[in-house]
Amino acid sequence: MSIAELNALLDKRHSCRAFLPDPVPQDQIAQIVTSASRVPSWCNAQPWQLVITSGDETDRFRDAMSNEAENGTPAPDLPFPTSYSGEYQDRRRTCGWALYSAVGVERGDREGSAQQMMQNFALFGAPHCAIISSPAELGPYGAMDCGGFVTAFALAAQALGVATIPQAALAAYSPFLHQYFQIPDDRLILCAVSFGYSDTDHPANSFRTERAALGDFVDWRG
Numbered sequence: 001m002s003i004a005e006l007n008a009l010l011d012k013r014h015s016c017r018a019f020l021p022d023p024v025p026q027d028q029i030a031q032i033v034t035s036a037s038r039v040p041s042w043c044n045a046q047p048w049q050l051v052i053t054s055g056d057e058t059d060r061f062r063d064a065m066s067n068e069a070e071n072g073t074p075a076p077d078l079p080f081p082t083s084y085s086g087e088y089q090d091r092r093r094t095c096g097w098a099l100y101s102a103v104g105v106e107r108g109d110r111e112g113s114a115q116q117m118m119q120n121f122a123l124f125g126a127p128h129c130a131i132i133s134s135p136a137e138l139g140p141y142g143a144m145d146c147g148g149f150v151t152a153f154a155l156a157a158q159a160l161g162v163a164t165i166p167q168a169a170l171a172a173y174s175p176f177l178h179q180y181f182q183i184p185d186d187r188l189i190l191c192a193v194s195f196g197y198s199d200t201d202h203p204a205n206s207f208r209t210e211r212a213a214l215g216d217f218v219d220w221r222g
């Protein structure tokens with residue numbers, strides 16, 4: 001594969017926030033997971049474990065997750081960021097406003113933005129959801145290895161025409177996820193990845209995020 005082909009795949013992937021209901025064939029899901037598992041991990045521990053839902057299981061989970069987000073209290077296994085400042089705050093605002101303006105939510109429309117936020121828990125209509133966990137004993141490096149896995153999952157999916165969105169929003173309700181999927185307490189729930197085929201005409205999928213220039217984040221020495 002050339003760098004041009006790799007960049008084409010990287011450019012094509014984006015976070016999908018409206019899916020068609022059509023399921024992804026099981027053998028393709030297995031292919032995506034197999035490809036993603038080729039990523040490096042410290043000591044080759046391969047700390048990721050996944051629960052993957054399909055069909056009625058996804059719909060049951062969508063309903064239960066939405067209900068939990070309405071009525072439950074956030075308690076993520078992995079501490080959420082305490083704040084975003086400077087350029088991180090700017091980038092966060094920019095991508096947030098890109099989404100809200102794409103779906104017609106105006107500044108100050110708290111109800112509209114809350115409704116859009118709730119779409120996370122309805123899995124943006126995706127027919128599948130993967131819940132990713134890592135052994136607590138591996139700490140932040142286990143989570144780091146799983147981050148690589150999530151990225152490779154998204155790229156492998158894209159290579160098969162399958163759209164994805166990583167979602168920390170669901171991990172806010174980790175105690176619920178442990179109980180719902182019987183994920184043992186010695187594992188940290190890191191995030192979810194909802195996936196399926198993109199509803200390309202949906203306004204939520206009409207914008208793209210930008211990336212900082214190299215000079216903003218590389219300190220060249222020598």
Ligand SMILES: Cc1cc2nc3c(=O)[nH]c(=O)nc-3n(C[C@H](O)[C@H](O)[C@H](O)COP(=O)(O)O)c2cc1C
Nearest residue numbers: 013014015095120165166167168169170191208209
């Ligand atoms: C670990 C992780 C968690 C994320 N959680 C959410 C989320 O809960 N909800 C959401 O809408 N997007 C979520 N995203 C998607 C990011 O907002 C998105 O990757 C970023 O804005 C860059 O846009 P792109 O993925 O379209 O390139 C998450 C991404 C990552 C990597």
